[in-house]
Amino acid sequence: MTTTKSINSSRSGADPSAEPGGRARRWRGYSRTRVGPLTYVAMTVISLIFVLPLLWMLLTTFKTESDARSIPIRVMPSEWTLRAYRVIFGDAANPVYTWLFNSLVVSVLHMLLTVAVASAAAYALARMRFAGRNLLFGVLIATLFVPGFIFFMPNYLTMSKLGWLDSYWALVVPGAAGAFGVFFLRQFFLSIPRELEESALIDGANSWTIYTRIVLPLSKPGLVTLAVLSFLGAWNDFVWPVFVLFSPNKMTLAPGLATLQGAYTTDYPVVMAGATVAAVPVLILYVVVQRYVIEGVANSGLKG
Secondary structure, eight states: OHHHHHHHHHHHTSOGGGSHHHHHHHHHHHHHHHSOHHHHHHHHHHHHHHHHHHHHHHHHHTSOHHHHHOSSOOSSOSSOOOHHHHHHHHOTTSOHHHHHHHHHHHHHHHHHHHHHHHHHHHHHHHHOOOTTHHHHHHHHHHGGGSOGGGGHHHHHHHHHHHTOTTSTHHHHSTTTTOHHHHHHHHHHHHTSOHHHHHHHHHTTOOHHHHIIIIIHHHTHHHHHHHHHHHHHHHHHOOHHHHHHOOSGGGOOHHHHHHHHHHHSTTOHHHHHHHHHHHHHHHHHHHHHHHHHHHHHHHHOOOOO
């Protein structure tokens, strides 16, 4: 009896934060304390650091050439004009429309091919058992430490032998079987419980069915992340297109926009207008894909 009373008294006098509801209340209070005014101020300052260069670039596109060169520097244009956009889109010597279309085609094709090749190779290395699998994976990882410029000459000779120079294929195919994509997806596939695949095998599914019907749908966050990285890599590529493309109409946006400075000396509004054209598709992709990546991660929380 005494023991029961002592237990009840200890419970009645216990700290409310020790109870489940108390722990939740204490945690909520802790969260509110951590995310205080200073935190919001810091996040605002960091956001401005990233946004202000983009805003400056956009405002410069609407300036006259004299405004862009004025000292002291003028943040807002004294005279709003679309001259820079008329120059880059109206000059036949610099077909920005064609460069933009070429970049979109090359980036999308490279993204699709990279995801297809990397996912298939990663699934084989993660789930299939064959002789030399670990050795092959080790060699693949070792290539990550090799500078990319070393592959320029072998890739160039390969494209020349295949007759793909000055074509889309010279930009799409090289790099589609990169080691990073295979490594990234292999690690993601290893996190998927094997029980799902074993159940499918019992039901009579083969490896292709398991790969396409189970592994790929559950790997949406990894696939989308690799797709975005592949798209951005092809979109921002500058050096390789200069090596393999010779016709101005085959040029992509990044190396094509570099000619604006040479064609128009230091016309900063024109150069900033070209940079804005190159940045808009990437920003749109970021806004769209960010939502799907977050949803994919939240809806694929499988635990082994």
